[in-house]
Amino acid sequence: MEKTRDALSWQEKREERFKRWLSPDVKFKTPQAEKLYKERLTRFIKAIKLEEPDRVPVQIPGGSFPAHYSGTTLRTLMYDYGALKKAWLKFVYDFDMDLYDSAGLIFSGRVYELLDYKLYQWPGHGLPSDVSMHQFVEDEYMKADEYDAFIKDPFYFSLRYFTPRTWGTLAPFSNLAPFTYPLGLPFQLLSLCTNPDLQPVFQAMREASQELAKWQAVVGECDQIAKEAGCPSAAGGIALAPFDTFADMFRGTRGIAMDMYRQPEKLLEALEIVTPQSVESAVAEADFTQCPMVFMPLHKGADNFMSSQQYEKFYWPTFRKLLMGIISEGCVPIMVADGSYNDRLEIIKDLPRASVVWIFEQTDMAKAKKVLGGTACIGGNVTAAQLYTNTPQAIKKYCRWLIEVCGEGGGYLLTLGSSVDRCNPENLQAVIEAAKEYGVYN
């Protein structure tokens, strides 16, 4: 008798997801494309499971590099979806790797404008038109005395405080009356909407969502075309470590530092509340995209941000719960740890064997292999600085060293420590060549 879904182990759930990922709902262009798709993905799945594939899988994160590579600007791609498609597919076709990002990494500048979005500045909007990346604007979008509001009702907090501060068009929501209508009468809830200040909000939401749909259609088309050509997409869900949700998004560096000293208990309570919500949203995205990978950029848990004691108190407990929640649904968290994680390795190895992927930026890879090697798939560490300043020969040599140090026994993915906005394209080709030349398992 078949087991119900709840009775499945996380490995069994994951196998189901892997199977779906391996047989996407597309019509492959050629039998060769289908074969390529399966070969590439199998290589990566084996690495996740700490098995030896035929060779080390290789991936180049897209970032905004496709703009540079196709001789245009990021701004153009953010505003001209036709140009986005052209540049993205050129990047996909020209780089023969095992996993591909989604074109959705380059977001619509038009949608940002329609929302009067304040969390980012982008080329031509707060930044010179020709810059190659958008940038996060850190601020205290949640005030020090608003933890109670968050803890009481995170949804109401988001609607009433966080979103109105980060989307200019939603500012009138900061005066929103409570959302409950205990008498069940439609007038109660609907009377919120008759507020004249809210009418332009509805109009803006309508325009922004229509624009978003246009952008989504192009991104979806890019992903579809790539898959049909045999390029598996690594774009599943996305999540932030609970501490980073507060440290990056809500409170900022200064705010979070003060909270760690002035109101640690409130901070810890709020981290617990956001954790299951992050699991739910990440898994829902993985369901939707039919890709089990949950991408997690890690920021303020790096070695030089906080002490190991602070990491174990503030960062790791809820981060681990989040990971376990995602793993138990059969998804695979793939972390990109900015900065160095040398002092964290002993802490983060406390996870089920072969359940996650760690991509490191500046971490000592020999140490990472030694500590995590039997536990988790690792990768990363070709830095943007190297790609920017070195020759293809030097990059290839470095990748060979990485493969020799980290590749043994499997469980290794050759990739960059971060995305790169521009560099000599030959340097990225050198990374791919290194995997093919030096990464073959016997």
Add this chain to the structure above:
Amino acid sequence: MPKDFINLLADLKEDEVIKLTKQRLEAGDEALAILEDSRKAMEVVGDRFAGGQYFIPELVYSGDLLKQITELVKPHLVQSGETKHLGKVVIGTVAGDIHDIGLNIVDFMLDVNGFKVVNLGVDVPVEKFVEKMKETSAPVLGLSGFLTLAFDAMKDTVEALAAAGIRDKMKIMIGGGQMDNEVMKYAKADAYGKDAMEAVSLAKKWIGGS
């Protein structure tokens, strides 16, 4: 009492050190003496940061405590003319990059270590760096950047200083996010510092001071 004060501040005991500041002012302690003790406490904070006991949260928190103390002491300060400083350091985040967290921490640590800091802020155009270096004749320039796009902006800035004929009049240090020694060489700067205390050490090495 000063020793207690220094310890309390260096140990980040907010309530106690604020209370003691008020007591010292009431007891008629000189405002300058309190500020001098605060500076000594910040040296301890800096040493602990360099020694791996303190991290970013402690630098931020100590900065806030220092600000509170300074606010309390300010009304009691008798104008005493220009304070002596070790030397001038111009800092700024290079063109195209708007990150300022690291920049402001470096500003703070240089300041509490006795340097006169000219902070040009973020997204600083190349010409602005050239103009300020000419105007201030500062012996040290600190270029901050978080992103890869800062690599070229740093290089451009150093080249512009060379073209203006003033490159050899200064030492240039770089730091932030994805910077490292390779970027330092690429940008033809003089040194890379991995954190705010390395910026202080470099400035001390180049300008002098204990």
